[in-house]
Amino acid sequence: MSLAEHRGGWLIILSFILAIALNILPLPSAVEIFRPDWVTLTLIYWCLALPTRVGVGIGWLVGLLMDVTRDALLGQHALALAIVAFLTIHLHQRMRVFPIWQQAMSVFILVLLENLIVLWLKGLIGQSPGVWNMVASTPASMLVWPAVFVLLRHLRRTYHVA
Amino acid sequence: MLLSVALMTLDQRTDYVRHVRAGLSVLVYPLQYLVNMPDELLEWGSLTFTSRDALQEEVTQLRTQNQLLQAQLQKLTFIESENRHLRELLKSSKRAGERILIAELLSIDLDPFRKQVVIDKGSNDDQLYEGQPLVDAYGVMGKVVHVGPFSSTAILVTDPNHALPVQVNRNGLRAIAVGNGNMLELPHLPNNADIKVNDLLVTSGLGCVFPAGYPAARVVKVDTNPKLPFARILAQPLAGLDHSREVLLVWPSRESRPHMTNPCNYNGEENKP
Numbered sequence: 425m426s427l428a429e430h431r432g433g434w435l436i437i438l439s440f441i442l443a444i445a446l447n448i449l450p451l452p453s454a455v456e457i458f459r460p461d462w463v464t465l466t467l468i469y470w471c472l473a474l475p476t477r478v479g480v481g482i483g484w485l486v487g488l489l490m491d492v493t494r495d496a497l498l499g500q501h502a503l504a505l506a507i508v509a510f511l512t513i514h515l516h517q518r519m520r521v522f523p524i525w526q527q528a529m530s531v532f533i534l535v536l537l538e539n540l541i542v543l544w545l546k547g548l549i550g551q552s553p554g555v556w557n558m559v560a561s562t563p564a565s566m567l568v569w570p571a572v573f574v575l576l577r578h579l580r581r582t583y584h585v586a
Numbered sequence: 587m588l589l590s591v592a593l594m595t596l597d598q599r600t601d602y603v604r605h606v607r608a609g610l611s612v613l614v615y616p617l618q619y620l621v622n623m624p625d626e627l628l629e630w631g632s633l634t635f636t637s638r639d640a641l642q643e644e645v646t647q648l649r650t651q652n653q654l655l656q657a658q659l660q661k662l663t664f665i666e667s668e669n670r671h672l673r674e675l676l677k678s679s680k681r682a683g684e685r686i687l688i689a690e691l692l693s694i695d696l697d698p699f700r701k702q703v704v705i706d707k708g709s710n711d712d713q714l715y716e717g718q719p720l721v722d723a724y725g726v727m728g729k730v731v732h733v734g735p736f737s738s739t740a741i742l743v744t745d746p747n748h749a750l751p752v753q754v755n756r757n758g759l760r761a762i763a764v765g766n767g768n769m770l771e772l773p774h775l776p777n778n779a780d781i782k783v784n785d786l787l788v789t790s791g792l793g794c795v796f797p798a799g800y801p802a803a804r805v806v807k808v809d810t811n812p813k814l815p816f817a818r819i820l821a822q823p824l825a826g827l828d829h830s831r832e833v834l835l836v837w838p839s840r841e842s843r844p845h846m847t848n849p850c851n852y853n854g855e856e857n858k859p
Contacts, residue, residue: 441617444614444617445617445620445621447695448617448618448621448694448695448696449621449694449695450621450625450693450694450695451695453698456695456698457698457699459695459698484589484590487590488610489610489613489614492607492610492611492613492614493614493617493618493696494696494697495696495697495702495704495731495732495739496697497594497597498593498594498596498597498603498606498607499589499590499591499592499593499594499597500590500594502590502593503590503591503594506590545594550747551699551700551746551747553699553700557698557699558699
């Protein structure tokens, strides 16, 4: 692979940095549990758009960073995001041709899966916050997916990330 | 996948990945700092643009408060020396002063289901250790769980995974205060325990993490239902858990720890939360 095919890596990194920042931005505690999972959404987008560049490895690394920022057990988000990345790459050809609302539904399932994996791992170490608390953010993630998708696609096309 | 499972097991069971976490925390600290910025700017702005009158008023208020505290302190030094003298007579353990460092909270959100905060001091600033007590001007806040080079994470007393050994200031009744998310619960106290609403709970110093005698909480509800084996007691933490910005890190002096057959030989090593 030549260098010309690997353009715009900085945009991918920047989008992940922004997503993590959005994930730790202080919110009023009433709406805190409904915070969309920006990191997972960003990861799903890049896995859909560039499955050859962003994959399980990147997902795992980003998940590890999430664990450190949230001071969770090291590896729980890493595991969940690696699985999400794997599934997205597995399904990317199908998901790409979906209309946007159907895509949002698939994203709902993927984020739900991620939340459930994290919930299960938290349960294993005795920090379970309860199922409904844990999945409360999933609908919000689904609702912001179209915005994330359109924005990141626009950026990708403007800066010719390939 | 195997890697993450291995990592999780190591993190939960052993101490080896502490350095990995500390290293990675350096990587995310700029980000946390950046997210904290707007809040800091806002505070700076409101301080810069307050009127002269308001500032003067605050200064007078602080002066009076300072004088009051000074007056109380005069008595305190006398009482302290008297106390030391009496304790020497009784040949019991001495209580010496504790070292203190001021740290500031970063306003970022961590896991929404746990009560944790990030402070802007790490192993580069001073000898912080895991399990170090954290207090604010009003009472006990929590303890440090992870130390990074520039920042550290602390667990608050209201976290469901946190338990604090306390005693009732009025009569010395000992109990454990467990967090339940936003309050403290005192489980396993019998229905006839001598505890009332408005009782002050102070740290008992047992458990070797918190020095004895710091105010911790005030009892707000005592529910004695004869049908249940134990009373249901709720207490409100005295520390401003969600509005203090400055916190104090305490190094308990060795003498202020109780002497037991199982000595508290720690600097945080064997104290897992």
